[in-house]
Amino acid sequence: MFTLERGWDVVPVIVQDPVWERSFPEVGGVVVPLHDRSTGRFVSVRLTDREAIRRREENEARSEDLLLRLRALDLGPVVVSTTDREQIFQAFLEWADERIISRGRWW
Numbered sequence: 001m002f003t004l005e006r007g008w009d010v011v012p013v014i015v016q017d018p019v020w021e022r023s024f025p026e027v028g029g030v031v032v033p034l035h036d037r038s039t040g041r042f043v044s045v046r047l048t049d050r051e052a053i054r055r056r057e058e059n060e061a062r063s064e065d066l067l068l069r070l071r072a073l074d075l076g077p078v079v080v081s082t083t084d085r086e087q088i089f090q091a092f093l094e095w096a097d098e099r100i101i102s103r104g105r106w107w
Contacts, residue, residue: 009099012070012077022063022081024056076102 016022028049033042047055070077078095080088 010075011095012075013080014066014077015080016063018081021059024052024059026052028052 019025026049027047028051029046031044031046034045035041036043067077067079076095076098078091080091082088
């Protein structure tokens, strides 16, 4: 409640790779290095088409669910899916514009 009492805006920032985290590439039959969270190492894995599709569907659903939950809390996030400074800056400007429009006031 500290932030709300001070009138601060909570700004969730989602940083995700658009290919590997928000979706998943078509890599069925190809050996790819994947990070094993339990060991902290990269392992070479050959996924089937079906496994790659399942990963894509899971990643896309998880990403969409996160956006929906944040928006349901009136916390429209800034989504960063690039390393380009101009595009990152633009994402924050668009967030600010949307916030102003949704609140009906500048500050």
